[in-house]
Amino acid sequence: xxxxxxxxxxxxxxxxxxxxxxxxxxxxxxxxxxxxxxxxxxxxxxxxxxxxxxxxxxxxxxxxxxxxxxxxxxxxxxxxxxxxxxxxxxxxxxxxxxxxxxxxxxxxxxxxxxxxxxxxxxxxxxxxxxxxxxxxxxxxxxxxxxxxxxxxxxxxxxxxxxxxxxxxxxxxxxxxxxxxxxxxxxxxxxxxxxxxxxxxxxxxxxxxxxxxxxxxxxxxxxxxxxxxxxxxxxxxxxxxxxxxxxxxxxxxxxxxxxxxxxxxxxxxxxxxxxxxxxxxxxxxxxxxxxxxxxxxxxxxxxxxxxxxxxxxxxxxxxxxxxxxxxxxxxxxxxxxxxxxxxxxxxxxxxxxxxxxxxxxxxxxxxxxxxxxxxxxxxxxxxxxxxxxxxxxxxxxxxxxxxxxxxxxxxxxxxxxxxxxxxxxxxx
Amino acid sequence: xxxxxxxxxxxxxxxxxxxxxxxxxxxxxxxxxxxxxxxxxxxxxxxxxxxxxxxxxxxxxxxxxxxxxxxxxxxxxxxxxxxxxxxxxxxxxxxxxxxxxxxxxxxxxxxxxxxxxxxxxxxxxxxxxxxxxxxxxxxxxxxxxxxxxxxxxxxxxxxxxxxxxxxxxxxxxxxxxxxxxxxxxxxxxxxxxxxxxxxxxxxxxxxxxxxxxxxxxxxxxxxxxxxxxxxxxxxxxxxxxxxxxxxxxxxxxxxxxxxxxxxxxxxxxxxxxxxxxxxxxxxxxxxxxxxxxxxxxxxxxxxxxxxxxxxxxxxxxxxxxxxxxxxxxxxxxxxxxxxxxxxxxxxxxxxxxxxxxxxxxxxxxxxxxxxxxxxxxxxxxxxxxxxxxxxxxxxxxxxxxxxxxxxxxxxxxxxxxxxxxxxxxxxxxxxxxxxxxxxxxxxxxxxxxxxxxxxxxxxxxxxxxxxxxxxxxxxxxxxxxxxxxxxxxxx
Numbered sequence: 001x002x003x004x005x006x007x008x009x010x011x012x013x014x015x016x017x018x019x020x021x022x023x024x025x026x027x028x029x030x031x032x033x034x035x036x037x038x039x040x041x042x043x044x045x046x047x048x049x050x051x052x053x054x055x056x057x058x059x060x061x062x063x064x065x066x067x068x069x070x071x072x073x074x075x076x077x078x079x080x081x082x083x084x085x086x087x088x089x090x091x092x093x094x095x096x097x098x099x100x101x102x103x104x105x106x107x108x109x110x111x112x113x114x115x116x117x118x119x120x121x122x123x124x125x126x127x128x129x130x131x132x133x134x135x136x137x138x139x140x141x142x143x144x145x146x147x148x149x150x151x152x153x154x155x156x157x158x159x160x161x162x163x164x165x166x167x168x169x170x171x172x173x174x175x176x177x178x179x180x181x182x183x184x185x186x187x188x189x190x191x192x193x194x195x196x197x198x199x200x201x202x203x204x205x206x207x208x209x210x211x212x213x214x215x216x217x218x219x220x221x222x223x224x225x226x227x228x229x230x231x232x233x234x235x236x237x238x239x240x241x242x243x244x245x246x247x248x249x250x251x252x253x254x255x256x257x258x259x260x261x262x263x264x265x266x267x268x269x270x271x272x273x274x275x276x277x278x279x280x281x282x283x284x285x286x287x288x289x290x291x292x293x294x295x296x297x298x299x300x301x302x303x304x305x306x307x308x309x310x311x312x313x314x315x316x317x318x319x320x321x322x323x324x325x326x327x328x329x330x331x332x333x334x335x336x337x338x339x340x341x342x343x344x345x346x347x348x349x350x351x352x353x354x355x356x357x358x359x360x361x362x363x364x365x366x367x368x369x370x371x372x373x374x375x376x377x378x379x380x381x382x383x384x385x386x387x388x389x390x391x392x393x394x395x396x397x398x399x400x401x402x403x404x405x406x407x408x409x410x411x412x413x414x415x416x417x418x419x420x421x422x423x424x425x426x427x
Numbered sequence: 428x429x430x431x432x433x434x435x436x437x438x439x440x441x442x443x444x445x446x447x448x449x450x451x452x453x454x455x456x457x458x459x460x461x462x463x464x465x466x467x468x469x470x471x472x473x474x475x476x477x478x479x480x481x482x483x484x485x486x487x488x489x490x491x492x493x494x495x496x497x498x499x500x501x502x503x504x505x506x507x508x509x510x511x512x513x514x515x516x517x518x519x520x521x522x523x524x525x526x527x528x529x530x531x532x533x534x535x536x537x538x539x540x541x542x543x544x545x546x547x548x549x550x551x552x553x554x555x556x557x558x559x560x561x562x563x564x565x566x567x568x569x570x571x572x573x574x575x576x577x578x579x580x581x582x583x584x585x586x587x588x589x590x591x592x593x594x595x596x597x598x599x600x601x602x603x604x605x606x607x608x609x610x611x612x613x614x615x616x617x618x619x620x621x622x623x624x625x626x627x628x629x630x631x632x633x634x635x636x637x638x639x640x641x642x643x644x645x646x647x648x649x650x651x652x653x654x655x656x657x658x659x660x661x662x663x664x665x666x667x668x669x670x671x672x673x674x675x676x677x678x679x680x681x682x683x684x685x686x687x688x689x690x691x692x693x694x695x696x697x698x699x700x701x702x703x704x705x706x707x708x709x710x711x712x713x714x715x716x717x718x719x720x721x722x723x724x725x726x727x728x729x730x731x732x733x734x735x736x737x738x739x740x741x742x743x744x745x746x747x748x749x750x751x752x753x754x755x756x757x758x759x760x761x762x763x764x765x766x767x768x769x770x771x772x773x774x775x776x777x778x779x780x781x782x783x784x785x786x787x788x789x790x791x792x793x794x795x796x797x798x799x800x801x802x803x804x805x806x807x808x809x810x811x812x813x814x815x816x817x818x819x820x821x822x823x824x825x826x827x828x829x830x831x832x833x834x835x836x837x838x839x840x841x842x843x844x845x846x847x848x849x850x851x852x853x854x855x856x857x858x859x860x861x862x863x864x865x866x867x868x869x870x871x872x873x874x875x876x877x878x879x880x881x882x883x884x885x886x887x888x889x890x891x892x893x894x895x896x897x898x899x900x901x902x903x904x905x906x907x908x909x910x911x912x913x914x915x916x917x918x
Binding site: 002003004005006007009011012013014015016017018019021024025027028029031032033034035036037038043045047048049051053055057059060061063064065066067068069070071072073074075076077078079080081082084085087088090091092094095096100101102104105107108109110111118138140141143144146147148150151152198200202227228229230231232235244251252253254255256257258266269275276277278279280281282283284286287288289290292293297298299300301302303304305307308309310311312313314315316318322324325326327328329330331332333334335337338340341342344345363364365383384387392395408409411412413 | 441443444449450451452453454455456457458459463466467468471472473475476477478479481482483484485486487489492493495496497499500501502503504505506507508511513516518521524526527528530531532533534535536537538539540541542544545546547548549551552555558559562563574575576577578580581585588608609610612613614615616617618619622660662664665690691692693696697705707713714715716717718719720721735756757758759760761762763764765766767768770774776777778779780781782783784785839840843848849851854896898901902903904905906907908910911912915916917918
C-alpha cells in the first residue's frame with residue numbers, strides 16, 4: 001500500500017480487546033435489559049411505524065440462512081427460493097394495494113415516496129415543475145422528498161388540510177393546480193394521512209386527473225394494513241403507490257431496517273425504480289423466476305438508470321410474504337378490522353374522560369389525533385409521564401396535540417390501562 | 428399440474444400458495460365482547476371508504492406455510508451452504524452470535540419515537556460504534572441515516588453539493604474512473620452532478636497525469652473506489668487527493684471494498700474527505716438475499732456540519748436524538764438509522780477487538796492472491812494484471828475461455844454444477860468477459876483449493892461440457908431471461 005502508514009494499534013482506544021462469545025452476548029443482553037421491557041411496555045405510538053403482532057413462524061422461517069446469507073439473485077438458477085418468494089411478495093402487495101405492478105422493495109416508505117416523485121417527473125419528460133404535497137403526508141417523508149428534490153428547479157408546495165375534517169382541502173388543491181400546474185404537476189396524498197384521517201380519494205381523484213395536462217396522483221401510506229378495511233389506492237386510479245410495509249411481519253427495530261413498497265400502473269413500468277421479479281420458463285420449459293427489465297437499473301444503465309438503488313430490503317420483503325401467507329385472506333381482513341375497532345374504542349373512552357377533544361372529525365383507521373384540554377400539561381410532558389408508567393402514549397404533533405395509534409397488539413386491558421393512567425397524569 | 432413434489436435429490440417442488448378456506452395465524456385475543464366482534468367496518472367509518480372486495484391472499488395453514496418456504500429456501504445457494512466468491516460484494520461468513528444479539532426482544536421491539544430518556548443504551552450503541560469507525564478511518568464523524576451503499580453515496584454527493592453551495596460555488600462535475608460501480612454515476616446524477624469518466628491506466632490504476640487532464644474549476648470532486656474494482660490498490664491515491672485538494676475539489680471514496688483495509692490503514696491518511704461503508708459487506712451483516720443493509724457515511728472534520736439528520740449527540744452525560752446540524756443536507760430516512768444492522772456490525776467489531784481487527788484484511792488479501800496465482804496458471808493469459816499483487820479480490824478476462832470457445836456466462840453456469848456460486852461476471856466492464864473473484868477471509872484453503880480444482884476440471888473437460896446446457900443439477904435449468912423480458916409477468 002505504498003506510502004500509506006499502517007495503523008498503530010494504540011490509536012484504537014474505543015475498540016476494546018476481543019470479546020469471547022459469552023461476554024459479547026452478556027454485553028448486549030445487559031443493554032437489552034435496560035431498554036423498555038417489551039412485555040410490560042404498551043405502545044400506542046405510530047407515526048409511520050406500527051407495533052403489530054408477529055407470529056413465531058415468521059422468525060423461524062426467516063432464520064433459515066438460505067434466505068438471509070445470499071445476495072441479490074444475479075444468478076437465477078441458484079436463487080429460485082428468493083425469487084419465488086419475492087414474486088409472491090409482489091403479487092400479495094399488488095392485491096392489497098390494488099396496483100398493477102409492484103417491485104421487489106425499496107429501502108423504506110420515505111425513500112419510496114421520493115423515488116415516486118422523481119418517477120413522475122421523468123414521466124412528464126421535463127415539463128413538470130410542480131409537486132403538490134398534502135399537509136396530511138408524514139412530515140418525515142416530506143423532508144426526505146425535499147432532500148431528493150432540493151437541488152432542482154422543481155417547486156414543492158403544500159396543500160392545506162380542511163380544518164374540520166382533517167382531509168386534504170380540495171379547494172386549495174384545485175386553486176394550486178389551476179394557478180401553478182399549467183406545465184404538469186404531481187399530487188401527493190397519504191392514505192390514511194399522518195393525522196390518521198382517511199382521505200376521500202373518490203372525490204380527489206377525478207378532480208386531480210381532470211386537469212390538463214393530466215397531473216400524476218401518488219398515494220403514499222405508512223399503514224397499508226388499513227387496506228384490509230378501506231379501499232386501496234389502486235381502486236381509485238392512483239398512478240403510483242409508495243408506502244411503508246413494515247407493518248407486515250417486520251419488527252420496529254428502533255426505526256430500521258424498514259420495507260419500502262412501490263407500485264404503479266402497468267404502462268409506467270419502464271420508469272419504475274428498483275428490482276422487479278418476473279415469471280418465465282427454464283430450459284426444460286418449467287416455470288422459473290428471474291429479475292426483469294434490468295435495463296432500467298444502475299448496474300447496466302449507470303448514470304442513465306431510473307434510480308441508484310442496488311441493495312434493497314429483500315429479506316424484509318420475504319418476511320412480509322411469509323407473514324401475509326400466514327395471515328391468509330381471512331386473518332388479514334380480521335386483523336385489519338380489529339385495528340379499526342380497538343382504536344375506536346380507545347378514542348371513545350378517551351373522549352368520555354373529558355380530558356381530550358378530537359382534533360379532526362374525519363373517519364380514521366387505527367390512528368387518531370387528540371387535543372389535550374388541560375393546558376397546564378403539554379404533550380411532551382404527558383408522553384414523559386405516561387412513559388414512566390410504562391405506556392408509550394403517542395407522538396407529539398404540537399404542544400397540545402397528540403397522535404395515538406392502536407393495533408391488535410393492544411388489548412382491551414391495555415386500553416383501560418391507558419385511560420386510568422391518562423386520568424392520573426392529567427387531573 | 429403438480430403431480431408429486433419429489434424431483435431429484437432433496438429438491439421438492441412447490442406451487443404458488445393459492446389454496447382455500449384456512450388461515451395460519453393465531454390472532455391476539457383482544458377481549459372484545461361478542462357484539463363488537465360481530466360489527467363490520469361500516470359500523471365505524473363511512474361505507475364509501477369500506478373495501479368491498481377483500482385482497483386475494485393465500486388461504487393456508489401454518490404447517491403449509493412452513494413447508495412452502497422451507498422448500499423455497501432449499502432452492503437458494505447461500506454463504507452458509509456454498510463458497511460464494513461474488514466480487515465486490517464481500518460475501519463473508521455472517522457470525523451467528525450477531526443474529527442472536529440482533530433478535531434480543533426489547534431492542535427489536537423498540538419504537539423509534541420512544542422518548543430519549545428510555546433509550547439511552549440504544550443511543551450509546553450508535554454513538555460508540557461511530558467512535559470506533561472514526562478511529563478505524565481517521566475521519567471525524569459518521570452519519571447512519573443512509574440505508575445502503577448507494578444511499579451513502581447519494582448522501583456524500585449531496586454533502587459535496589452543499590459544501591460548494593455554502594462557499595458560493597456551483598461546480599457540476601464528478602470524476603469517476605471507468606471501473607467504478609454502476610451506483611457511482613447513478614448517485615451522481617441523482618444528486619444533480621454530471622459524472623465524467625476517467626480512463627484507467629494499463630496497470631489497472633488511475634494515472635496521475637490522466638487525472639490532471641480532467642481538472643477544471645468545474646470539478647466538484649472525484650469518486651474513487653479503493654481498492655478499485657480490479658482489486659488493485661490505487662497507488663497514487665495520495666497524489667490524486669493532493670491534486671484534487673489543490674483544485675478546491677473534494678475526494679470521495681466508495682468504501683464498498685474496505686475489507687481490504689480494515690484495521691491496517693486509515694483512509695484519512697490517503698487524503699480522503701469522505702467515505703461510505705456498506706455494513707452488510709465489510710462489517711459482516713448478512714446480505715439478506717439483496718438487502719437490507721446500511722450505508723454509513725463518514726466525513727472529515729470540516730464536513731461534519733453537512734451530515735444528514737437526525738443523529739445521536741452526546742453532552743452532559745446524556746445521549747440525544749438531535750436535528751441541529753448547521754448545514755445539514757437534510758433527512759435521508761424516516762427515522763434514525765438501520766439500527767438492527769448497526770447492532771450486528773458493532774457486535775462484529777467487538778468480537779474481533781483491537782487485537783484481531785487487522786487480520787481480517789490481511790487474510791482477505793492473502794486468500795485473494797492465492798486464488799489469483801493459482802487460477803492464473805489454469806486460465807492462461809487471462810490475468811490482465813499478472814505481475815502485481817491484488818488486494819481483497821482478483822479479476823480475470825475471458826482470453827483462456829475464448830480459446831476453448833466458451834463464454835464467461837457459460838463458464839459461470841458450469842461452476843454451479845460443481846457446487847460453487849459463480850463470481851461476479853462481466854464487471855468491471857472494461858475487462859473483456861470479466862470474472863471477478865472475492866474469496867473473503869472466512870474461507871479455508873481447502874475451500875479455495877476445491878474451487879481452483881473445479882475451474883481446472885471445467886477447463887480439462889470443456890469440450891464435453893460445452894455440449895450441455897448448464898446448470899444441470901439445480902432446481903431449475905437455465906432460466907430464459909429473454910422470454911421473461913419479452914412477456915413480463917409481474918404477479
